[in-house]
Amino acid sequence: MEEFKVLEIKTSVFADNNIQAGKLREELKAEKVFLLNLMSSPGAGKTTTLTRTIEALKSDLRIGVMEADIDSDVDARTIQQTGARAIQLHTGGMCHLDAEMTRQGLEGLNTDGLDLVILENVGNLVCPAEFDTGAVKNAMILSVPEGDDKPLKYPLMFSICDVVLINKVDVMPYFNFDMEKCKANIKLRNPKAKIIPISALKNEGIREWTDWLGNAVKAWCE
Ligand SMILES: Nc1nc2c(ncn2[C@@H]2O[C@H](COP(=O)(O)OP(=O)(O)OP(=O)(O)O)[C@@H](O)[C@H]2O)c(=O)[nH]1
Numbered sequence: 419m420e421e422f423k424v425l426e427i428k429t430s431v432f433a434d435n436n437i438q439a440g441k442l443r444e445e446l447k448a449e450k451v452f453l454l455n456l457m458s459s460p461g462a463g464k465t466t467t468l469t470r471t472i473e474a475l476k477s478d479l480r481i482g483v484m485e486a487d488i489d490s491d492v493d494a495r496t497i498q499q500t501g502a503r504a505i506q507l508h509t510g511g512m513c514h515l516d517a518e519m520t521r522q523g524l525e526g527l528n529t530d531g532l533d534l535v536i537l538e539n540v541g542n543l544v545c546p547a548e549f550d551t552g553a554v555k556n557a558m559i560l561s562v563p564e565g566d567d568k569p570l571k572y573p574l575m576f577s578i579c580d581v582v583l584i585n586k587v588d589v590m591p592y593f594n595f596d597m598e599k600c601k602a603n604i605k606l607r608n609p610k611a612k613i614i615p616i617s618a619l620k621n622e623g624i625r626e627w628t629d630w631l632g633n634a635v636k637a638w639c640e
Pocket residue numbers: 458459460461462463464465466467493540541585586587588589616617618619620
């Protein structure tokens with residue numbers, strides 16, 4: 419199997435990240451490549467969910483993954499085992515990616531022949547929400563052990579996401595987590611957000627998520 423690259427990416431020299439992000443989206447549209455920005459706090463289940471997502475979609479879509487972390491290459495190694503094209507991005511201590519860093523990652527990954535690229539952003543509920551990466555859609559994972567009040571505490575993150583996956587529903591009996599309250603808290607921040615409860619570990623709820631993602635990719639690439 420092909421070895422993946424580890425790329426040190428540098429923060430933007432451009433003053434206006436929003437302009438760079440808009441340009442990147444236009445280029446992705448022209449190339450018919452769909453970029454998903456996946457965010458969560460550390461350990462909510464991004465890599466596990468990505469593994470399930472690739473398993474479900476790899477017969478229909480050619481998929482690449484950019485694993486962004488401050489250090490290590492464990493996530494790219496995990497993703498590479500699925501057969502998807504993978505790259506590990508090191509952010510030089512930054513807790514988020516901006517559009518220029520995302521562009522560097524896409525160049526390092528090489529998007530030729532890909533339909534879907536997923537960026538696993540740095541685990542954090544604050545900084546990644548503040549920077550448009552140029553992605554077509556934003557998704558986030560909130561996991562049950564984090565608590566149903568997180569949409570109230572981290573409003574920006576919930577307000578910018580098109581989809582919120584509520585992961586680790588298999589451990590709900592062990593936590594004081596009220597699913598209906600959590601959904602209401604998300605809707606308070608973002609009435610349009612699609613909310614999908616899943617267990618990435620048990621492979622539950624993944625079909626609804628991958629149907630949503632597959633349809634979004636098709637609509638973008640038409
Ligand atoms: N019980 C349970 N555990 C899960 C589930 N999904 C992930 N985990 C576990 O949660 C831990 C973290 O999962 P990862 O997929 O590495 O989470 P991550 O968000 O990629 O973590 P970082 O990249 O470090 O931020 C691992 O021990 C997983 O096995 C789930 O649905 N249920």
